Amino acid sequence: MRFFSPMSVNPHPGGFAQRRISDVPSVTAPQMREIQRVAQEDFGVDILQIIENAGRAAARLTLEMLGGKGRGQRVVILAGGGNKGAAGLCMARTLVNWGFAVEPVLAEVQGEMSYVARRQVQILKATGIVDKDNEEPSEFLVEEQLANADLVVDALIGYGLEGPPMGMAAAVTDLALQSRRPILALDVPTGVNATTGVAAGLAIRAVTTLMIDLPKRGLLELHAKEYTGELFLADLGIPRAVHEGLGIRHNLLFSEGPIVRIKR
DSSP: OOOOOOOOOOSSOSSSEEEEGGGSOOBOHHHHHHHHHHHHHTTOOOHHHHHHHHHHHHHHHHHHHTTSSOSSOEEEEEEOSSHHHHHHHHHHHHHHHTTOEEEEEEOSOGGGSOHHHHHHHHHHHHHTSSOTTOSSOOHHHHHHHHHTOSEEEEESOOTTOOSOOOHHHHHHHHHHHHHTOOEEEESSOTTBOTTTOOBOSSOOOOSEEEEESSOBGGGGSGGGHHHHOEEEEEOOOOOHHHHHHTTOOOSOTTTTOSEEEEEO
């Protein structure tokens, strides 16, 4: 087994506007589900648009965390079968375009993935980023990929999880923690309750978390910091009218760009 010398990772890269926690509204998991429902059903926002925006924002933050230029840095993306996994798989395509060596790990049987996740897998198979014959990677292979990673991306399970991860997601989470490689969590670190910020057992411990659309309330709690690390927030392109219609107001969070750093 060949091990590479990992490059340094900056958990809080500069160049992004900053917002104080007190100036940013947060939402519970049920509120976020309602935001997404209204955006899709009442405003016609396509879920594939949402996934694309999330994936590109995650790729942009990854770029900055790894020095601002793709030079073959190794990024391992742990992808579940839901929308969060789809966003991780989407970012894989963008990072490859930008010069990174990306290795997606599929932590869900493809036949049980959501439509949007399967769609991203199909694209990555067509481009050769995902092996067409490697449906379920072995534990040994995942261990090797993680050991060689400059950055690991947690795209396993999103804000809907209310307990510890189970099955393949739990096994991959455990391997990621054992690897001790720096982790960027998408939206919510897997295993952390989005509303309370409490981890009920096995949970990702990220150096940085990129929250999506609006901060999930639990991640802003001090006790969640050991799992979230530094906090950033990305715009999904959901119309402000969706938030305002649900009584959530914010003062142009993204007036200086689609990603902002949230200061505790």
